[in-house]
Amino acid sequence: MSKNVYLASPFFDKEQIERVERVEKALAANQTLSSVFSPREHQHEEFEMFGPEWRVATYNGDIEAINQADVMVAVIDYVGQEVDPGTAWEFGYAVAKNIPVIVVKEKAGALNLMMGMPLTAYITDISDLETYDFDATPKIEFSGEIF
Numbered sequence: 001m002s003k004n005v006y007l008a009s010p011f012f013d014k015e016q017i018e019r020v021e022r023v024e025k026a027l028a029a030n031q032t033l034s035s036v037f038s039p040r041e042h043q044h045e046e047f048e049m050f051g052p053e054w055r056v057a058t059y060n061g062d063i064e065a066i067n068q069a070d071v072m073v074a075v076i077d078y079v080g081q082e083v084d085p086g087t088a089w090e091f092g093y094a095v096a097k098n099i100p101v102i103v104v105k106e107k108a109g110a111l112n113l114m115m116g117m118p119l120t121a122y123i124t125d126i127s128d129l130e131t132y133d134f135d136a137t138p139k140i141e142f143s144g145e146i147f
Helices: 014-028 052-068 085-096 126-130
Strands: 003-008 033-037 071-075 101-104 121-123
Touching (some): 014 126, 121 126
Parallel strands (some): 101 121
């Protein structure tokens, strides 16, 4: 049984783009996945970026993809203690829909309570996504500092 994944991640600067590309590659290698929806790869280039049509298409497309997902992988890319608001919203929406969320956070440091408590698994090494069993979604708790 293969799962569909929604990949929530910021991709606004070079470091974030490089990280999400590594996550996409690791997920593509995972045998328990049938598909991965990465918003970075669905930018609706037929519309003017950030224009009214683009906003509607992007929002609706992302919501539809989350609704069809069996699991979410959320890349938590803190700058200080601030996480990308779009990723945080997607995370919360998935939790509300009872979709398991696998958090990926390479950088050391504390995790926000509202992400640390509901997560299904906490992963710090992107290469672990290649072998994570998305069918069983084993629990990997966060044991560090919560703020």
